[in-house]
Amino acid sequence: MPLTFYNTLSRSLEEFRPVQEGRVGVYACGPTVYQLPHIGNYRTFLFNDLLHRYLEWKGYDVRFVMNLTDVDDKIIDRARAEGQGIHEYVAPYVDGFLGETATLGLRPADAYPRATGHIQEMTELVQRLLDRGHAYRTEDGSVFFDISSFDEYGKLSRIPLADVRSGERVAADEYEKDDARDFALWKSAKAADREVGAVWPAPWGEGRPGWHLECSAMSMAELGETFDIHAGGEDLIFPHHEDEIAQSEGATGKPFARYWLHAKHLMLETEKMSKSLGNVVRLEDVLDAGYSPAAVRYLLLSAHYRKELSFSYDGLADARAAVRRIVDFADRLDRAAAATNEAPTGATTTGATTDDAATDVGVPPSPLPALADQALAAFERGLDDDLNSPAALAALFTFIRQANAALDRADAVRAGDLERARDALQSMDKVFGILELARRDAGPDPELAAWAEDKLADRQQARADRDFARADAIRAELADAGIVVEDTPAGPRWKLAGQKAPR
Ligand code: AMP
Numbered sequence: 165m166p167l168t169f170y171n172t173l174s175r176s177l178e179e180f181r182p183v184q185e186g187r188v189g190v191y192a193c194g195p196t197v198y199q200l201p202h203i204g205n206y207r208t209f210l211f212n213d214l215l216h217r218y219l220e221w222k223g224y225d226v227r228f229v230m231n232l233t234d235v236d237d238k239i240i241d242r243a244r245a246e247g248q249g250i251h252e253y254v255a256p257y258v259d260g261f262l263g264e265t266a267t268l269g270l271r272p273a274d275a276y277p278r279a280t281g282h283i284q285e286m287t288e289l290v291q292r293l294l295d296r297g298h299a300y301r302t303e304d305g306s307v308f309f310d311i312s313s314f315d316e317y318g319k320l321s322r323i324p325l326a327d328v329r330s331g332e333r334v335a336a337d338e339y340e341k342d343d344a345r346d347f348a349l350w351k352s353a354k355a356a357d358r359e360v361g362a363v364w365p366a367p368w369g370e371g372r373p374g375w376h377l378e379c380s381a382m383s384m385a386e387l388g389e390t391f392d393i394h395a396g397g398e399d400l401i402f403p404h405h406e407d408e409i410a411q412s413e414g415a416t417g418k419p420f421a422r423y424w425l426h427a428k429h430l431m432l433e434t435e436k437m438s439k440s441l442g443n444v445v446r447l448e449d450v451l452d453a454g455y456s457p458a459a460v461r462y463l464l465l466s467a468h469y470r471k472e473l474s475f476s477y478d479g480l481a482d483a484r485a486a487v488r489r490i491v492d493f494a495d496r497l498d499r500a501a502a503a504t505n506e507a508p509t510g511a512t513t514t515g516a517t518t519d520d521a522a523t524d525v526g527v528p529p530s531p532l533p534a535l536a537d538q539a540l541a542a543f544e545r546g547l548d549d550d551l552n553s554p555a556a557l558a559a560l561f562t563f564i565r566q567a568n569a570a571l572d573r574a575d576a577v578r579a580g581d582l583e584r585a586r587d588a589l590q591s592m593d594k595v596f597g598i599l600e601l602a603r604r605d606a607g608p609d610p611e612l613a614a615w616a617e618d619k620l621a622d623r624q625q626a627r628a629d630r631d632f633a634r635a636d637a638i639r640a641e642l643a644d645a646g647i648v649v650e651d652t653p654a655g656p657r658w659k660l661a662g663q664k665a666p667r
């Protein structure tokens with residue numbers, strides 16, 4: 165089955181075909197940096213991360229862009245209340261957001277354009293819309309988009325035409341569907357804007373961009389006038405994304421984003437979690453309650469992005485147990501692989517001890533490679549189907565259950581068979597990012613750590629004996645078990661490949 169996405173534009177599942185073979189441009193609407201995001205926002209950002217990682221897993225060369233909205237109505241109000249300029253006001257929230265995305269293991273974007281860094285492109289876009297008859301100026305020096313000039317207005321959100329009130333205007337950044345009116349592209353400078361430094365020059369008068377204009381200008385600046393995927397939370401369909409389409413296609417006469425993907429909102433019990441309702445849970449609250457970033461990641465990936473998901477601490481406890489099962493399985497495979505290296509001929513018992521290690525000769529082939537292949541195929545089938553993460557996680561857990569049973573039954577497993585199982589797990593985790601995060605935060609398995617310490621001591625002894633061949637062989641043995649040795653001025657240290665050194 166090919167990779168398919170549910171495209172909000174067509175309200176149907178569509179096979180994904182990028183503009184340019186092998187390459188994908190993704191624009192994800194990022195946070196408005198007037199507060200730290202809540203866990204609901206992170207549902208959407210994790211869905212973006214799943215999309216980013218899976219496109220890479222499929223072999224695409226991905227350019228992933230997430231903007232930071234650093235000027236809008238809310239930021240101006242808050243900055244004023246604090247007596248700060250907008251840049252000063254948003255700085256800690258930008259840092260806080262980027263720090264939290266790292267905590268949750270989100271792949272960094274290739275670019276994080278900020279609205280205030282792209283004012284030039286925004287005024288140029290407004291000019292094009294004026295030139296093409298899609299926009300008009302008002303007496304106070306503002307510019308509005310004329311929705312009656314764009315025949316396809318409403319094609320994304322499918323608002324009934326009866327609700328469209330062209331000629332009437334709405335200046336606020338956020339509004340409801342029954343407020344489908346001409347919207348502000350450029351807002352003439354008010355005293356409040358001047359107070360916080362949110363004023364820029366433009367041919368039609370000083371002012372500031374509207375929120376929707378910001379994303380049209382930044383996405384086209386980063387990805388071109390027509391690009392592949394535009395993503396965000398479901399609340400952005402109207403007016404934000406509808407207005408982005410009108411502005412972008414109105415200005416260029418070309419299709420804007422081809423696939424529109426929207427994540428459903430996270431609920432808190434039966435209500436949507438939102439800053440305006442005040443029922444928000446933040447990442448910090450959850451970590452303070454003793455849950456790990458990996459558990460949060462698991463919980464938010466455990467439901468399909470377009471299906472309902474409610475946040476609860478019970479759900480987090482289940483997520484923690486699921487993460488534990490994945491880590492235990494990975495540790496078991498690592499121990500078995502490490503023990504294989506101990507065995508003279510490359511085979512091992514499946515336990516942690518190596519005394520009764522069998523040799524490859526006479527070791528029957530294990531079902532592990534076949535199970536690994538089946539798991540990877542089911543994982544890919546699931547994610548190809550509109551990023552069905554629960555189906556992909558089910559494939560992982562079936563694999564864990566069956567592989568554990570096979571390990572329980574076997575007296576010994578060939579090194580190559582173990583390797584296939586470890587590779588499959590690593591490959592799936594390139595997308596889930598759960599094991600990666602759990603290990604980063606927990607440090608390595610104690611048994612593996614003890615084994616690595618012993619090996620490092622042996623290597624030191626070999627070096628002291630000037631037996632460099634033996635020292636190199638030990639380093640290679642550690643590498644086979646996924647352990648990297650670093651020689652530092654304070655002496656050699658080891659770490660799991662791709663992880664931070666413990667302590
Ligand atoms: P904001 O910072 O409010 O612009 O929101 C950032 C992103 O989070 C947007 O894509 C929103 O659609 C999304 N979002 C807001 N609330 C939720 C929620 N409860 N669940 C999932 N996504 C949300």
Ligand code: ZN
Binds near residue numbers: 192193194379
């Ligand atoms: Zn946006």
